[in-house]
Amino acid sequence: MRTYTEINERIRAGEAVILTAEEVIDVVRDKGVKRATEEVDVVTTGTFGAMCSSGAFLNFGHSEPPIRMQKAWLNDVPAYTGIASVDAYIGATEMADLDGAPYGGAHVIESLIAGEAVNLQALSAGTDCYPRKEIETSITLDALNQAYLYNPRNAYQNYSVATNSSNQTVFTYMGKLLPNYRNATFSTAGELSPLLNDPRMRTVGIGTRIFLGGGVGYVSWEGTQFRTTNETVNGVPVGGSRTIAVTGDMKGMSTEFVRALEFHRYGVSLAIGLGIPIPILDEDMMKSVSISNEDIMAPVFDYSMHTRDKKPLAQVSYAELRSGNIDLFGKRVRTSSTTSMPKSRLVAQQLKEWMEDGEFQLTELVAPMPSERGMLPLNVRSPKEVV
Amino acid sequence: MARRKFLLRFRPNIVSEPVTYLLVKDFGLIPNVLRASINDRGGKMVIEVDGKPSEIAAGMSFLETKGVEVQELMECVERDEGRCTHCGMCVSICPVEAFSVDKGTWKVSFDKERCIACGMCINACPPKAMQLM
Known part of the structure; x- marks a missing residue:
């Protein structure tokens, strides 16, 4: 047993033993869970991938005369x-x-973090206290009072694999899917992914300090579409499950870890680097962080089907997905990842170095995430039917 | 026999010329059109040409006399290393497997020699790192 206070004391003293969620796998294989638990204080995780449910709150300051921006x-x-x-x-x-x-x-968020000038235009009807009706000016990140990402849903705990049964290429948020199952795309950093390493979120909750976009951030709430009801294999859910809402100051971030993306014929998204430190409080936590790609399963869905009620075609492991191809109905299907492993590793490594340098300490969660949460659909109903 | 790759740019006045046919008929070349984007406002075509080195040179000179801008290509698709995040979205898209993933570093390498400049990866790359040159 180990407490947050003890771990933080060891971090401050420069004595904490910190491994990434990839490095710890071999340590547990060699030494067993018990000894590994005794030796390791913290395991760092990381991911870098498209997280559409992201954005930033900005405060521009007041113009002379002031404006109440309506558009x-x-x-x-x-x-x-x-x-x-x-x-x-x-x-x-x-x-x-x-x-x-x-x-x-x-792109605007990436530009601001890069320190570039961004054009601001605003319109207003004008009020007695805010008479100005329009403004056009240039802003930079440094010229803003506050600029912080508030991302309602990041760091999905596991996700679907996408493929395409139709005879035409389909362009999706999971990328370009070639006809007749000619490829399959997947996301998450698997064994390095934050919430797959603490599947029931024992140590990740409201208030958890994290790596966000190259700077420091915090978990602020349960993420949208947080769900706990998926099937579990080897202790981790199969398919998109828990999520977190996170926030962090853009002024500490880097374009190395915040990058605009464009999914052709789908739209724009934002790639974010996000890492969570997992304290090894006990053997149970060590068991969780030692999970490897062989043991994490993801469901394969046909993204050419236009329904929310898709049935999985198969279940595949991240070891198979990362091998470069999966077997679907006896056919070799090549795979692509939307998540960057090299960048995910950089996140976990950076977080590890921050702690080794004593610059980043763990926070005990202020409130836990829901232990059970289903996911509700949206149906078309009259006011009478819905109440 | 040699194999070389060219980018041909057409102005509007010559888009109706059957250039690949003339390369076959008059120069004994075997052209393979890798990419073409031509309409009545002009356009460009990437071709790979098999033939004797002297005939290839003669064929391309002929195209230039016809007003076609000929640019020899060593590599038609370029990767912007600053934009590439090494996610791997290109890997399963490429018909000639010009991309490969290092299983140690997970970095994606791009083999320009293998690349046929088909352009399949360009709209498959979310950070827009791949460009047809």
């Missing part, structure tokens, strides 16, 4: 201003209404 655009991308006068939320997937290459909120 606003950042590099022609609409930002939501239905909050206080100069507050806005720029969503990663929001698109500029422009010809040419798709450009969206994710």
Whole structure:
């Protein structure tokens, strides 16, 4: 048994033993869970992939004379201003209404983090206290009072594998899917992925300090579509399960870990590097973090089917997915990942180094995540039917 | 016999010329069109040509006299290393397996020699790292 306080003391003293979730696998194989638990204090995880449910709250400061922004655009991308006068939320997937290459909120966020100038335009009807009716100016990240990512759903615990049974290429948020099952795409960093290493979220909850986009962030709430009801194999759920809402100051972030993406004929998304440190409180936690790609299963779905009630075609392991091809109905199907393993490793490594340098300490969660949560569908109903 | 790859740019006035046919008929070349994007406003075509080195040179000179801009290609698709995140979305898309993943580092390498510049990877790359040059 080990407490958060003891681990943090060891981090401050530069004595903590920290491994990544990949490195720990061999240690457990060689030494067993008991000895590994005695020797290791913290295991770091990491992922870097498309996380559409992301965006940033920005406060622009007040103009002279002041304006109550009712419509606003950042590099022609609409930002939501239905909050206080100069507050806005720029969503990663929001698109500029422009010809040419798709450009969206994710690009604006990447530009701000890169330190580039971004064009701001805003309109207002004008009020007695905010008389100004329009403004056009340039902003940078440094010129903003607050700029923080608030991502309602990141770090999906496991996810689906996508393939395409139809005779035409389909373009999806899981990428380009060739006809007749000619390829399959998947996401998550598997054995290195944050929530797959703490499957019941014993140590990850509201208030957990994390690596977010190259800076420090926090888990702020359960993520949207958080669900606990999927089948479990080897202690981890099969398919998209738990998620987290996270927040973090953009001013500490780097474009190395926040990158605009474009999924052709789907839209814009944002790749985010996210890492969570897992304290090895006891043998149970060590058992969780020692999971490897052979033991993590993902369901394969046909993304050419236009229904929410798709039945999985098969279950495959991350070891198979990472081998470069999977077997579907006796056919060799090549695989592609939407998650970058090299970048996911950089995240876990960076988090490890922060702790080795005594710069990053663990937080005990303020409140736990739901232990049970189903996922509700959206049906078309009258007010009478829905109440 | 030699095999070389060219980017041909057509102005609007010559888009109706049967250039690949003339390369076969008059120069004994075997052209393979890897990519073509031509309409009445002009366009471009990437071709691979098999034939005697002297005939290839003669064929391309002929195209230039016809007003076609001829650019020899060593590599038609370029990867922007700064944009590439090594996710691997390109890997299963490429018909000639020009991308490979190192199982140690998980980095994706791009073999330009293998690449036929078909362009399949360009719209499959989410960070927009692949460009047809």
